Amino acid sequence: MVTIVKGRDAYTQAVHRPGRQRNETASSDWVPTTCRMCLVGCAVLVQVEGDKVVNVIGNPDSPKNQGRMCAKGKSGIMNHYNPNRVIKPLKRTNPEKGTGIDPKWQEISWEEAIDIISRKMRKVCQEDPRKLYLQIWGGNELCAWLGALGPAVGTPYIQTGVSPTCGKTLHSIQHIIAGGFHTEPDFAHCNYLIDCGTQMGVATREAFNRHVPECAKARERGMKLVVVDPVGNNAAAK
Structure with a gap:
């Protein structure tokens, strides 16, 4: 509650x-x-x-x-409060696609959007669920439910993320191998942490608002932190 x-x-x-x-x-x-x-x-x-x-x-x-x-x-x-924020579903009304071509977006209701999507998904799943390709484009905070939706409809094809190196490869592998996306260091018990290119506390790392102080405490008790990164950043600072 x-x-x-x-x-x-x-x-x-x-x-x-x-x-x-x-x-x-x-x-x-x-x-x-x-x-x-x-x-x-x-x-x-x-x-x-x-x-x-x-x-x-x-x-x-x-x-x-x-x-x-x-x-x-x-x-x-x-x-x-961004005046350009999209708050309603948009439907493309121009079938012609290409650079510089106006898609002629038209606002539709949520009910109409859900009806269009559900009818198309139902048709594909009845023919062959493997024809259904699930993908989102945006922040990875939206991808958690895909791990459940894919098996529910019977498709193994799930794509998440916003970059060719992270979202297009790493996240997909995590879903296939581990069945999910969420992984994080065990600072309470780790004695030797290798940080490969994540720039923890600088540019990335899940929950770094918590991980940074937890990492600092672990280093105080003797944990060894090794940073492997072509970019000299604060993650490797002494």
């Missing part, structure tokens, strides 16, 4: 923890939710004034990000 914290003490109820100074001036509503600016899905608290989102912070109750938040997550407000 999700509880929306309201009223004068909303902020203090939402983020106060023993040992931290209270802020008694807040008068907004704080809504617990999940950041979807990347595949990690950090837990956040969104500050709402009226019907407007005015701030977003990390949720200290979350074991995943422990109250931390990155700049990309903070920019989710700009993404939410």
Whole structure:
């Protein structure tokens, strides 16, 4: 169950923890939710004034990000209010395709979009499920459900990701071999960690809001960190 914290003490109820100074001036509503600016899905608290989102912070109750938040997550407000944001399904009405050719997109209802897609999927699955190719294009945060949808309809062909080196190869192999996408280091027990090109804490790594401090603690207890990367980045800094 999700509880929306309201009223004068909303902020203090939402983020106060023993040992931290209270802020008694807040008068907004704080809504617990999940950041979807990347595949990690950090837990956040969104500050709402009226019907407007005015701030977003990390949720200290979350074991995943422990109250931390990155700049990309903070920019989710700009993404939410982007005037060019697509918020309705679009249907191509021009069958001619090519560079410089207007696809003549037309807004349709969600009901119509679901009906069109489901009818076409049903037809393909009745003929041969292997003819169905599942692919998304966008942030990898959208790909978790594909691991269940593929076996459900009977197709082995799943494609995710946004790059030819990561999404087009690595993710597919992870789905085939491991049945999923989610892997992360075991900092609590690892004594020798080899970081091959992930630039942990700099440009990538799942849940780096949590992984960076966990890696630091592991190094303090003696874990050896080896970074293999052609780019000299902060992941290998002493």
